[in-house]
Amino acid sequence: xxxxxxxxxxxxxxxxxxxxxxxxxxxxxxxxxxxxxxxxGRGLQLLFYSVGIGQISSEVPQNLSASRPQDRQFILSSKKxxxxxxxxxxxxxxxxxxxxxxxxxxxxxxx
Amino acid sequence: xNQVEQSPQSLIILEGKNCxxxxxxxxxPFSNLRWYKQDTGRGPVSLTIMTFSENxxxxxxxxxxxxxxxxxxxxxxxxxxLSDSASYICVVAHYNTDKLxxxxxxxxxxxx
Numbered sequence: 001x002x003x004x005x006x007x008x009x010x011x012x013x014x015x016x017x018x019x020x021x022x023x024x025x026x027x028x029x030x031x032x033x034x035x036x037x038x039x040x041g042r043g044l045q046l047l048f049y050s051v052g053i054g055q056i057s058s059e060v061p062q063n064l065s066a067s068r069p070q071d072r073q074f075i076l077s078s079k080k081x082x083x084x085x086x087x088x089x090x091x092x093x094x095x096x097x098x099x100x101x102x103x104x105x106x107x108x109x110x111x
Numbered sequence: 112x113n114q115v116e117q118s119p120q121s122l123i124i125l126e127g128k129n130c131x132x133x134x135x136x137x138x139x140p141f142s143n144l145r146w147y148k149q150d151t152g153r154g155p156v157s158l159t160i161m162t163f164s165e166n167x168x169x170x171x172x173x174x175x176x177x178x179x180x181x182x183x184x185x186x187x188x189x190x191x192x193l194s195d196s197a198s199y200i201c202v203v204a205h206y207n208t209d210k211l212x213x214x215x216x217x218x219x220x221x222x223x
Binding site: 033041043044045088091098100101102104105 | 155
């Protein structure tokens with residue numbers, strides 16, 4: 001069966017510090033991978049999606065970046081965090097346009 | 112503008128009661144409509160996915176309906192349980208772009 005892992009579960013970082021969130025998927029090959037952010041009281045916002053290794057599409061301009069170094073690994077990064085980067089970050093995967101499966105999420109607080 | 116609006120924003124019911132959550136969308140043309148359940152601090156979990164031609168779909172005590180003409184969907188929860196306490200998110204996929212448009216969710220609380 002397929003599983004998706006995200007870490008860390010929670011993170012508190014000061015403004016201006018770097019960020020690296022990692023997501024890995026098991027039990028499937030060549031999945032579409034996604035990074036979403038959920039701010040308090042707001043809907044999920046798509047940040048990045050990837051249809052293959054090294055292929056990244058950005059939905060919203062921001063100081064975040066994503067990379068996909070391996071087929072089932074998706075990394076969200078920032079060189080310098082802003083207060084507005086605080087939120088709940090969710091990695092997700094799908095095969096084609098079917099069901100979207102979400103990871104457990106990372107709660108990021110920028111202080 | 113492609114939008115998904117959910118109502119009510121929050122809902123409190125007693126255990127054992129039924130409830131219905133609403134979703135109105137302006138996404139056009141749309142490919143499919145999904146309902147997700149999100150427990151606090153966890154990732155969303157898919158409940159149902161319906162295409163244009165489907166009017167209803169059930170998943171245990173959850174029944175989703177879709178009226179593509181009026182662009183409305185509802186999620187009916189039967190005989191609610193304490194574990195149903197969560198946010199329920201309606202998501203509509205745009206037909207041309209496959210982009211998913213998320214509603215802001217309905218926060219359901221079930222009390223004993």
